[in-house]
Amino acid sequence: MIHARDLARSFKTKAGPVEAVKGLSLDVAEGELVAFLGPNGAGKSTSVRMLTTLLPPSSGSAMVAGCDIARDPAGVRKRIGYVGQGSGAGQYYKLRDELLTQGAAMRMHPADAKRRADALIDMLELTGMEDRIGTTLSGGQKRRLDVALGLMHSPTLLFLDEPSTGLDPHSRANLWEHVLKLRRETGMTIFLTTHYLEEADTMAERVMVMDNGQLIADDTPARLKANLAGDRITIGLANSDAAKAAELAQNLPQAREVAVGDSRVEVTVGEGEALLPEFIRRLHEVGVDIASANVRRPTLDDVFLGLTGRTLREAQGSVA
Amino acid sequence: MDFLYDVKTSFVREMKPLISGWVWLAFGLVQPLLYIGLFVPLLGDVGGAGVSPLQWFIPGMMVMLTLFGTAMVGWSLTEELLSGVLERFLATPMSRPALLMGRALKEMFPLFFQAVVMIVIAIPFGLRIYAVEMLYGLVLLGLFGVGVAALSYALAIAAKNNTSLFYMVSQSVALPLMLLGGVLLPLESGPAWLYVASRFNPLTYLIEAERALFMGELFSTTVLYGTLVVAATLVIGLAIGGSAIRKASI
Ligand SMILES: Nc1ncnc2c1ncn2[C@@H]1O[C@H](COP(=O)(O)OP(=O)(O)O)[C@@H](O)[C@H]1O
Ligand SMILES: [Mg+2]
Numbered sequence: 001m002i003h004a005r006d007l008a009r010s011f012k013t014k015a016g017p018v019e020a021v022k023g024l025s026l027d028v029a030e031g032e033l034v035a036f037l038g039p040n041g042a043g044k045s046t047s048v049r050m051l052t053t054l055l056p057p058s059s060g061s062a063m064v065a066g067c068d069i070a071r072d073p074a075g076v077r078k079r080i081g082y083v084g085q086g087s088g089a090g091q092y093y094k095l096r097d098e099l100l101t102q103g104a105a106m107r108m109h110p111a112d113a114k115r116r117a118d119a120l121i122d123m124l125e126l127t128g129m130e131d132r133i134g135t136t137l138s139g140g141q142k143r144r145l146d147v148a149l150g151l152m153h154s155p156t157l158l159f160l161d162e163p164s165t166g167l168d169p170h171s172r173a174n175l176w177e178h179v180l181k182l183r184r185e186t187g188m189t190i191f192l193t194t195h196y197l198e199e200a201d202t203m204a205e206r207v208m209v210m211d212n213g214q215l216i217a218d219d220t221p222a223r224l225k226a227n228l229a230g231d232r233i234t235i236g237l238a239n240s241d242a243a244k245a246a247e248l249a250q251n252l253p254q255a256r257e258v259a260v261g262d263s264r265v266e267v268t269v270g271e272g273e274a275l276l277p278e279f280i281r282r283l284h285e286v287g288v289d290i291a292s293a294n295v296r297r298p299t300l301d302d303v304f305l306g307l308t309g310r311t312l313r314e315a316q317g318s319v320a
Numbered sequence: 321m322d323f324l325y326d327v328k329t330s331f332v333r334e335m336k337p338l339i340s341g342w343v344w345l346a347f348g349l350v351q352p353l354l355y356i357g358l359f360v361p362l363l364g365d366v367g368g369a370g371v372s373p374l375q376w377f378i379p380g381m382m383v384m385l386t387l388f389g390t391a392m393v394g395w396s397l398t399e400e401l402l403s404g405v406l407e408r409f410l411a412t413p414m415s416r417p418a419l420l421m422g423r424a425l426k427e428m429f430p431l432f433f434q435a436v437v438m439i440v441i442a443i444p445f446g447l448r449i450y451a452v453e454m455l456y457g458l459v460l461l462g463l464f465g466v467g468v469a470a471l472s473y474a475l476a477i478a479a480k481n482n483t484s485l486f487y488m489v490s491q492s493v494a495l496p497l498m499l500l501g502g503v504l505l506p507l508e509s510g511p512a513w514l515y516v517a518s519r520f521n522p523l524t525y526l527i528e529a530e531r532a533l534f535m536g537e538l539f540s541t542t543v544l545y546g547t548l549v550v551a552a553t554l555v556i557g558l559a560i561g562g563s564a565i566r567k568a569s570i
Contacts (some may be wrong), residue, residue, distance in 0.1 A: 049559065052411050054407060054410055055412055062399065074413050076410055077412055077413045078413050080411070082408070082411035084404045084407045084408060084411070086401055086402070086403050086404020086405075086407065087404050087405070088404050088405055088407070088408035089403050089405070089408075090333075090337075091398060091399075091403070092337040093333065093336060093337060094336070097333070097336050098333075101329060101332070101333040102408075102412070104325075104329040104332075105326075105329055105412040105414045106412055106413065107322075107325070107411060107415075123481070133337075136417075146408075149408060
């Protein structure tokens with residue numbers, strides 16, 4: 001569905017050139033749900049805008065939905081749906097009118113457009129708002145309208161740039177329900193960007209982590225966490241045999257980042273829950289008294305920390 | 321064909337809020353009527369002896385409304401440029417120049433409406449109708465407006481990160497053109513330098529052509545010069561506006 005090779009884009013600014021995307025190569029197969037995760041300014045939007053022909057790359061090439069973005073941009077535009085980071089629906093236009101306009105822009109037959117608009121209004125729970133104008137819609141309703149606009153011509157590939165940013169948690173969850181339902185029902189390929197870890201974690205089957213214009217990881221959330229972060233085991237000690245405990249911790253399979261406190265030992269391993277009983281048994285054997293035991297599953301934030309040396313929240317702050 | 325279809329799509333979209341906003345349109349009529357009511361009695365016989373001053377005043381008024389109306393249309397584009405609406409359309413197969421063309425045509429609609437109402441209202445006050453000539457005058461104005469609007473869109477795209485720049489530039493171009501074109505007062509009665517300066521103002525030729533048309537003149541050099549000014553505005557406007565939108569990456 002998407003094949004990009006060495007896509008790069010730089011911008012001239014007053015403060016000098018900004019290399020927003022530096023050599024992006026990726027392949028997305030039909031039917032995948034991929035999340036592009038990265039802090040603000042990582043280059044997510046720039047990447048998506050190149051793939052959707054809105055922005056010509058400085059170098060590199062890409063095939064999207066079977067068409068070359070440089071040689072056949074019109075072909076790409078015909079086949080994809082695009083929901084940008086901003087809001088696509090005009091402020092003074094009625095909701096249903098905007099959908100019909102979108103249908104016309106996609107050169108749909110007016111009767112088909114009407115049918116499709118009504119189906120989408122129903123599907124995205126916008127019933128009753130047909131004649132409301134943009135300024136009177138809530139944030140969640142507006143975003144659902146944006147998604148509906150992107151879906152008017154039933155594309156096989158949908159780009160969503162930060163679909164849930166700025167929404168309250170409830171609207172976010174609601175939007176996600178819709179996106180997932182859509183995916184189940186149509187098998188559409190979805191490529192979305194987000195800077196919310198939880199979102200990439202719970203929604204996507206495949207996460208591409210972007211930082212500083214580069215793709216730094218690409219895998220399922222589970223494998224990213226196992227390989228790049230791991231589970232953190234914390235053992236609280238009753239007597240102060242920390243040194244002995246630390247030595248055992250060191251010898252666990254794939255053990256790393258062993259930390260020793262006054263009355264506790266921490267270690268990162270691949271499969272924490274499976275290892276914990278064995279670890280406790282061994283500690284017991286050497287006479288270490290255990291007060292508490294805990295396994296913390298990693299988040300994608302830990303993955304990001306492992307990859308870049310800083311947390312996503314820190315990265316966010318430094319740019320935004 | 322696709323191009324025309326896209327122009328229609330864009331035009332129809334833009335017209336919808338307008339149609340539900342007739343209050344604004346009515347408000348837009350008050351201003352020219354005030355001008356007519358307050359200015360025309362002061363004018364005496366600017367049009368020449370025995371000719372209603374309306375014959376002279378109304379075409380100038382129409383040019384002024386068109387220029388101010390269309391020079392600022394980039395403003396509405398700026399809003400959609402920043403919000404992401406334009407981007408949404410740029411991601412569809414729509415022709416980009418057609419997007420702007422549809423918008424520009426919509427901006428012409430209220431101006432056209434205003435002009436027609438103004439003419440109709442002026443008839444009982446002595447405006448003589450020269451149907452063919454006046455109609456040609458309206459067509460010229462319409463094309464001129466589309467050209468100016470296209471330039472305004474190009475400016476909006478170029479100044480998208482600095483909206484006050486847009487305002488500054490559009491105003492500082494439109495206003496002097498207007499003042500040096502003799503819209504409200506005859507240039508002949510001003511100082512000599514003003515007259516000379518007005519000869520370098522393309523708008524002067526359009527205003528003169530419109531006035532000639534409203535006096536019933538059609539095949540004259542005055543009208544020809546006005547037509548050339550409109551043609552040039554249209555060609556330059558569409559070229560610059562078209563290339564701005566084709567290159568626009570928001
Ligand atoms: N039109 C532009 N002009 C100048 N710099 C830009 C432009 N668009 C993006 N950038 C810069 O490129 C970098 C990546 O931006 P973006 O792709 O929007 O990131 P993200 O979507 O991940 O937040 C940022 O440093 C941003 O400031
Ligand atoms: Mg972004």
